[in-house]
Amino acid sequence: MTRTYTIDSIPGDGIGVDVTDVAMECVDAVAGLHGFGVSWRVRDWNSDFYVKTGRMMPVDGIEQLSSGDGIYLGAVGTPDVPDDVTLWGLLIPIRREFDQYVNLRPMKLLPGVTGAMPEIEDLDIVVVRENVEGEYSQIGGRFGAGTDAEFAVQESVFTKAGITRVARYAAKTAAGRGGTLVSATKSNGIIHTMPFWDEVVARTVEQFPDVTVDKVLIDALAARLVMKPTSVRTIVASNLFGDILSDLVAGVAGSIGIAPSANLNPERRYPSMFEPVHGSAPDIAGKGIANPVGALWAAAMMLDHLGEEAAARSLTAAFESTLAEGIATPDLGGSATTLEFAREVRSRLR
Amino acid sequence: MTRTYTIDSIPGDGIGVDVTDVAMECVDAVAGLHGFGVSWRVRDWNSDFYVKTGRMMPVDGIEQLSSGDGIYLGAVGTPDVPDDVTLWGLLIPIRREFDQYVNLRPMKLLPGVTGAMPEIEDLDIVVVRENVEGEYSQIGGRFGAGTDAEFAVQESVFTKAGITRVARYAAKTAAGRGGTLVSATKSNGIIHTMPFWDEVVARTVEQFPDVTVDKVLIDALAARLVMKPTSVRTIVASNLFGDILSDLVAGVAGSIGIAPSANLNPERRYPSMFEPVHGSAPDIAGKGIANPVGALWAAAMMLDHLGEEAAARSLTAAFESTLAEGIATPDLGGSATTLEFAREVRSRLR
């Protein structure tokens, strides 16, 4: 009897559909080779669904997802619906209700992909981003709407429990990656939450004798990632800082299109969610030229999380060797279509 | 009779002292050549002052500064005093009480300075940063200190008036620089303040027929500044986003040590403040090797603000031609001391 995982796939909008389409086929293929199965429950929860129903997912959407082994997301967003609606209606509730408090964003230079600084050869950075609290909150609103005195406020909320658990995960990650954990902060400018972040990170990492914290101000860190990207291996960052830094690192590695993101509930009480970092890119949607590497890498992270490490390695090796051959989509300077690229990947699975 | 400007100089800590020392001499020299004078009121307000008095500046510090024509700051900060104390005791109150709501941070590739991406040749970016509200606020605090339930909150505050005036300044800046104003936002993740930012920026810039807004999410913008830095000319950003982006842009241009910052009260009701972007760098303080370019560029911005445009141009040309000769401090790969560099600059003033 083969083991079968139930995965909820939410292709979403735009190129989210293009890349998950081909990536799911690659996952099926590698699963077949490694003796397990994936049963996809494809969900049509996207901006069209919103236009029809006034919601990004059904009322019991979270409940529906909760019975699965994982969630595989393409991208959501369309010019017709405000981004805060699409995202706070789907992506963010999934992250929060499933307590996916770690957002893991690895990046390295891939073969055949030219980084922003061509002379750099060994970039290898993991961003461990806090994923459910911090600067992204619903506490706030407007005063005096429409008047000259109008203002808007939003509260950042950092909890000891929330910082502790993400710092612990990051410390474990750093332990296997040289032992230095760069903590992104702004405790000189943001005087209530970031000194607290520093304190709790320091206290948590103290319990890991092999790990030391390198506390770096977010502004200086942004510059350092551009000037000396190889001096950084593992970063722990708040929700907003992790968002910014992971895109920045992807830029240094040459492309947002290759970047994966795992939204993890490390205790596995709830399903985790895997997605490429890129958005829905409405301008190239449906043209068959979207880069599926971010989606494939995210799928490999999902297989790894499910315990199918060999399949994850095979999938990763397959897209890396495809890129190494010079086969790539137009955004990376190649001429392959999404489908052609994926076909090459499939032919390389072992 | 020659015109004399009264400038309050606050060398501050660490290399703040090293760079302002030599930069003030260069300013005196160029003033002499251009027929005006500068009367410096040098203030010893720094971390030592704090250790002695418990304050970063005297109780009537702001009042003392208010009678001057401008403020010239080195850098503040020392390992012995928490950063939030040094900065919220001096830098931030000056910015706020003098309503220096525009923080102007220009950056370009300087001759002889290698940018992070050597193939880029025409980088020229101005960041217009909101400087008195936004994410930096004192509203917030801790709940349940010492308990497991401890959490910290901090409120971001964005006002219509505050966004409008910085957007207007930025629109005027962009009008003279190609007409596209990149507005840094995060309206998909930060749901109260950033959609409001977008709205007010759009409404303000509408009044400038020659300017169009290019609204870019902060994460994508960070990546774009690395991958296509020459596609961006003028940025308007909130306090925090402007802080991060301006350091990032300096990193792209090759060095934080060259970056200047003008804290402007555009209406000239209060003195404006000019400072290099770099910090106090305690590790190299007093060694005579600090890079004075950021301080010199900031001084040139001060002269420009005072209406002494010719002197400003002369000072800028002098440090640029020094760099073009290959004369530079060690951080830029040269072997000049701070003093030697400044002497070269002085000899080139016209």
Ligand SMILES: CC(C)[C@H](C(=O)O)[C@@H](O)C(=O)O
């Ligand atoms: C020191 C700090 C509070 C300050 C800021 O963030 O404003 C600094 O980084 C700057 O950019 O001038």
Ligand SMILES: CC(C)[C@H](C(=O)O)[C@@H](O)C(=O)O
């Ligand atoms: C879409 C947006 C809310 C989201 C975020 O900032 O978390 C995205 O940028 C990401 O990084 O997954």
